[in-house]
Amino acid sequence: MDKRLxxxxxHCGGNISDYVDVExxxxxxxxxxxxxxxxxxxxxxxxxxxxxxVLDIQEQNLSxxxxxxxxxxxxxxxxxQVSERADLNKYNYVHANIREQASxxxxxxxxGATEKTILLVKAAIAxxxxxxxxxxxxxxxxxxxxxxxxxxxxxxxxxSLSDKNTQVVLIEREPFIGGRVGQWGEMFTTNQTGNxxxxxxxxxLVTRKNVQIYTNSEVVSYSGSIGDFSLKIETTPRxxxxxxxxxxxxxxxxxxxxxxxxxxxxGITNRKAIYGFxxxxxxxxxxxxxxxxxHCGACEKVSKNIDLSLQKEMVELxxxxxxxxxxxxxxxxxxxxxxxxxxxxxxxxxxxxxxxxNSESKLIYKGKEIKNIxxxxxxxxxxxxxxxxxxxxxxxxxxxxxxxxxxKKFKNIHNFHFNRGIRTYGKQxxxxxxxxxxxxxxxxxxxxxxxxxxxxNGRTWVKVNDILTESKEMQVEVDLVVLVTGMVxxxxxxxxxxxxxxxxxxxFLNEIHMKLRPVETAIDGITIAGTCQSPKNVAxxxxxxxxxxxxxxxxxxxGELETEPIVVEIDAVKCTWCNECSTACPFDAITQGLDGDxxxxxxxxxxxxxxxxxxxxxxxxxxDLVTFSSKEIMNMIDALTEQI
Amino acid sequence: xxDISKKSAKILVFSTEKISDPAIDMAGLLKLHYPPTVYTITxxxxxxxxxxxxxxxxxxxxxxxxxxxxxxxxxFGESCTEKTGALVGKTHxxxxxxxxxxxxxxxxxxxxxxxxxxxxxxxxxxxxxLKSSNTEK
Numbered sequence: 001m002d003k004r005l006x007x008x009x010x011h012c013g014g015n016i017s018d019y020v021d022v023e024x025x026x027x028x029x030x031x032x033x034x035x036x037x038x039x040x041x042x043x044x045x046x047x048x049x050x051x052x053x054v055l056d057i058q059e060q061n062l063s064x065x066x067x068x069x070x071x072x073x074x075x076x077x078x079x080x081q082v083s084e085r086a087d088l089n090k091y092n093y094v095h096a097n098i099r100e101q102a103s104x105x106x107x108x109x110x111x112g113a114t115e116k117t118i119l120l121v122k123a124a125i126a127x128x129x130x131x132x133x134x135x136x137x138x139x140x141x142x143x144x145x146x147x148x149x150x151x152x153x154x155x156x157x158x159x160s161l162s163d164k165n166t167q168v169v170l171i172e173r174e175p176f177i178g179g180r181v182g183q184w185g186e187m188f189t190t191n192q193t194g195n196x197x198x199x200x201x202x203x204x205l206v207t208r209k210n211v212q213i214y215t216n217s218e219v220v221s222y223s224g225s226i227g228d229f230s231l232k233i234e235t236t237p238r239x240x241x242x243x244x245x246x247x248x249x250x251x252x253x254x255x256x257x258x259x260x261x262x263x264x265x266x267g268i269t270n271r272k273a274i275y276g277f278x279x280x281x282x283x284x285x286x287x288x289x290x291x292x293x294x295h296c297g298a299c300e301k302v303s304k305n306i307d308l309s310l311q312k313e314m315v316e317l318x319x320x321x322x323x324x325x326x327x328x329x330x331x332x333x334x335x336x337x338x339x340x341x342x343x344x345x346x347x348x349x350x351x352x353x354x355x356x357x358n359s360e361s362k363l364i365y366k367g368k369e370i371k372n373i374x375x376x377x378x379x380x381x382x383x384x385x386x387x388x389x390x391x392x393x394x395x396x397x398x399x400x401x402x403x404x405x406x407x408k409k410f411k412n413i414h415n416f417h418f419n420r421g422i423r424t425y426g427k428q429x430x431x432x433x434x435x436x437x438x439x440x441x442x443x444x445x446x447x448x449x450x451x452x453x454x455x456x457n458g459r460t461w462v463k464v465n466d467i468l469t470e471s472k473e474m475q476v477e478v479d480l481v482v483l484v485t486g487m488v489x490x491x492x493x494x495x496x497x498x499x500x501x502x503x504x505x506x507x508f509l510n511e512i513h514m515k516l517r518p519v520e521t522a523i524d525g526i527t528i529a530g531t532c533q534s535p536k537n538v539a540x541x542x543x544x545x546x547x548x549x550x551x552x553x554x555x556x557x558x559g560e561l562e563t564e565p566i567v568v569e570i571d572a573v574k575c576t577w578c579n580e581c582s583t584a585c586p587f588d589a590i591t592q593g594l595d596g597d598x599x600x601x602x603x604x605x606x607x608x609x610x611x612x613x614x615x616x617x618x619x620x621x622x623x624d625l626v627t628f629s630s631k632e633i634m635n636m637i638d639a640l641t642e643q644i
Numbered sequence: 645x646x647d648i649s650k651k652s653a654k655i656l657v658f659s660t661e662k663i664s665d666p667a668i669d670m671a672g673l674l675k676l677h678y679p680p681t682v683y684t685i686t687x688x689x690x691x692x693x694x695x696x697x698x699x700x701x702x703x704x705x706x707x708x709x710x711x712x713x714x715x716x717x718x719x720f721g722e723s724c725t726e727k728t729g730a731l732v733g734k735t736h737x738x739x740x741x742x743x744x745x746x747x748x749x750x751x752x753x754x755x756x757x758x759x760x761x762x763x764x765x766x767x768x769x770x771x772x773x774l775k776s777s778n779t780e781k
Contacts, residue, residue, distance in 0.1 A: 097684075101672055105672035108677050109680050116681070500757055501757070611692055616731045628687055634697065
């Protein structure tokens with residue numbers, strides 16, 4: 001009996017219908033063989049449409065459906081569930097991707113996009129016509145998650161997963177847990193310091209038996225897939241044993257000849273290649289900067305607890321899912337950008353925050369007491385199409401907060417905010433109000449005419465055509481210029497490249513869908529959290545990390561995962577047992593069997609992974625992969641070559 | 645070869661669910677345009693493409709077939725590259741028998757983030773097919 005198909009063509013708001021004439025597509029397929037009914041819909045994924053589909057399937061006694069909408073990566077499961085709710089086996093639903101592969105890819109050619117969509121839907125109908133009811137396979141899922149990145153997002157995710165009785169492996173590239181938050185002092189809105197937050201999270205984590213923490217460690221290779229990822233982790237030694245006390249460490253630091261800018265203070269202070277830990281850094285064990293150290297041996301001579309001969313170690317671990325929380329880098333201005341690296345009174349926001357934290361009664365930079373401070377906003381953010389076009393979200397609030405702290409902590413501070421529109425959204429708006437009350441001055445530039453930093457006779461000035469005072473030119477002589485630098489993706493892309501994680505136009509890691517699947521990636525079983533995904537403040541990072549932890553847990557919580565029942569089938573009549581298929585199978589799923597007294601190939605369906613590697617090698621074309629049979633593929637080719 | 649008195653050739657892409665499909669989807673997301681006469685059929689692994697499917701595509705009027713191969717990223721194992729290469733070799737023999745120019749079958753390894761590479765390859769393939777069609781005339 002021929003199929004009774006229902007076809008749904010989605011507008012996706014206007015994401016599809018702005019470029020594809022969806023009604024024309026519907027008309028082109030409505031009389032297509034077994035199509036019993038066809039509809040266009042504003043949002044195929046909406047609750048109301050899903051209910052309508054269930055009713056259609058039941059009332060029209062449909063034996064298959066085709067949904068033409070966005071990528072199946074997004075809504076395959078949604079429509080499979082719709083089928084199941086209507087008591088239709090989910091493998092009778094076929095998807096046509098007409099958004100990513102038609103309307104968006106060909107938004108420059110509406111006619112071409114519409115014609116392509118017609119053929120894509122016809123091909124899906126051709127496949128649906130042959131679809132059969134199937135039962136999914138089950139595979140084991142390891143109850144363990146690797147969390148990569150030990151900043152606030154990684155720590156919260158690790159705690160959340162540990163609470164769910166999942167084994168957690170926390171992997172941090174740096175020698176210390178804490179990430180960027182560990183570098184900050186007091187933070188709005190709670191006024192807790194980074195140290196207080198990180199110390200509290202670390203204390204919660206370190207005593208747990210189901211959490212392993214690897215610092216100074218990187219994932220260097222991986223294999224496997226959702227349910228069972230195998231990770232190789234390389235750990236660089238600290239070279240200093242825990243027995244090294246503060247006195248001995250100081251001696252070693254004194255003799256160390258290597259001095260480098262300290263990344264913890266964003267380079268406003270220096271440190272030696274051998275160094276200790278800040279209050280917010282864990283574990284409390286000194287280390288040697290492997291990249292900077294020359295292995296001269298001077299430290300070994302003054303401490304018996306230092307051993308430079310230690311080698312890197314490799315560990316292999318198996319986890320069911322991976323959660324990426326690798327964070328961000330602060331934007332580094334170009335040389336000369338608002339005087340950066342050319343005028344010694346110009347620093348970045350992260351450097352200014354460390355300067356406040358490190359100063360006591362007076363705010364002093366390069367030997368000079370600071371009183372007048374200019375803040376230049378949106379440096380490295382909102383740069384237009386040629387640069388970082390996004391807003392970094394945290395920096396307006398962080399700058400105003402820092403300016404208020406500076407004013408309260410030190411005497412005679414005058415703050416001048418050269419902004420392009422203040423974005424202290426939500427509760428953070430109270431900070432802006434407080435800053436105005438304290439007498440801070442706000443001068444606003446346009447995108448085309450930004451503030452300018454210049455020097456005259458060793459004095460630094462900032463000028464702007466202030467749009468709040470009818471574009472009058474305003475000039476301020478300042479002691480310090482703070483460039484309000486935003487967030488950029490990590491420059492070290494090794495781990496994201498290793499996992500082949502997609503990136504968006506902003507070069508941050510990309511989720512499948514910003515609203516509906518905000519922490520999932522195109523790689524099954526790998527989630528993303530925090531600022532590796534996009535600029536976020538601490539609260540937003542924690543929200544996303546808890547969401548990613550819950551998603552990761554949902555993959556592995558049942559101990560098994562449903563996998564597609566896509567296995568190969570042997571046509572016993574055609575098979576002559578030549579052994580080619582068995583040799584081609586990488587999983588030893590095909591062995592010799594008997595059909596009466598004839599030798600034929602037999603498939604172990606619990607071992608078959610559905611790759612189809614055995615199918616092209618069969619000289620008699622006796623093997624087909626379920627749902628990807630020659631008949632199905634050739635019918636699709638027929639449909640794709642129809643004349644419109 | 646089909647008559648390509650048009651601005652774009654008709655190309656069939658065999659793409660894989662886990663690896664090259666995300667790259668092709670991302671090309672759309674990034675609005676990296678390529679000819680609309682490029683159609684994708686999704687399969688689990690590039691080493692599972694039957695030469696008969698490719699030959700059928702030519703028979704039905706496709707000007708070119710592009711295999712977006714998994715390469716070393718294949719979730720089913722390292723032998724994918726070698727096996728995909730073998731099926732391409734086998735298909736080339738069939739194409740020669742039917743006097744079909746072997747260059748009308750192109751294969752390139754595509755990772756899950758190779759959107760720009762995909763579009764570049766497809767544009768270049770399209771140009772080649774259009775050019776060779778004109779030369780034949």
